[in-house]
Amino acid sequence: MxxxxxxxxxxxDPAAFDEHYRSMHAPIVARYPGIxxxxxxxxxxxxxxxxxxxxxxxxxxxxxxxxxxxxxSDPGRESGRDLRNFAQAGVTLFxxxxxxxxxx
Amino acid sequence: MxxxxxxxxxxxDPAAFDEHYRSMHAPIVARYPGIxxxxxxxxxxxxxxxxxxxxxxxxxxxxxxxxxxxxxSDPGRESGRDLRNFAQAGVTLFxxxxxxxxxx
Numbered sequence: 001m002x003x004x005x006x007x008x009x010x011x012x013d014p015a016a017f018d019e020h021y022r023s024m025h026a027p028i029v030a031r032y033p034g035i036x037x038x039x040x041x042x043x044x045x046x047x048x049x050x051x052x053x054x055x056x057x058x059x060x061x062x063x064x065x066x067x068x069x070x071x072x073s074d075p076g077r078e079s080g081r082d083l084r085n086f087a088q089a090g091v092t093l094f095x096x097x098x099x100x101x102x103x104x
Numbered sequence: 105m106x107x108x109x110x111x112x113x114x115x116x117d118p119a120a121f122d123e124h125y126r127s128m129h130a131p132i133v134a135r136y137p138g139i140x141x142x143x144x145x146x147x148x149x150x151x152x153x154x155x156x157x158x159x160x161x162x163x164x165x166x167x168x169x170x171x172x173x174x175x176x177s178d179p180g181r182e183s184g185r186d187l188r189n190f191a192q193a194g195v196t197l198f199x200x201x202x203x204x205x206x207x208x
Contacts, residue, residue, distance in 0.1 A: 022206060042204040051198045094155040100146040102126060
């Protein structure tokens with residue numbers, strides 16, 4: 001599996017962020033071709049400290065080619081445009097390829 | 105499940121980082137009490153760009169209490185001290201609690 005991971009910075013209005021994510025953004029992501037699993041988790045800091053990011057979204061695909069195709073698809077481009085509607089505080093995107101796991 | 109997630113910044117010498125992580129750090133983490141799963145993944149950027157971080161380590165526990173106990177244990181303190189031996193470029197730590205998942 002290959003995961004597209006989005007780390008969202010803490011929004012000014014978390015309730016509005018959650019509402020937009022749930023009602024508008026998640027339905028777009030659900031239309032990505034080839035998407036296998038979506039996990040969206042609120043984050044916490046260590047030892048009671050504020051976390052570095054507010055929310056982590058993990059979107060799993062069978063391969064990097066499927067992930068790239070999803071981002072290039074109509075829903076992929078739509079989700080990118082939708083970021084400006086709720087992720088003004090910022091979002092960090094990267095890819096975690098389980099085939100690039102360290103053998104620990 | 106509750107995951108402790110460590111995002112490591114890109115090191116000056118990735119090969120030395122990997123070697124230290126594999127031979128020194130991972131064996132300490134493996135001694136955390138209550139640890140259920142460890143996944144360590146090299147990261148990639150989107151569209152051929154450099155990723156924001158080099159490596160992601162995900163350490164899973166049954167509960168937040170188990171995670172906190174692991175970090176307070178001897179191996180937990182030892183792993184914290186070991187960071188200075190290989191993670192000079194920086195590391196971001198946060199907690200992803202699957203019970204805090206957004207219902208999307």
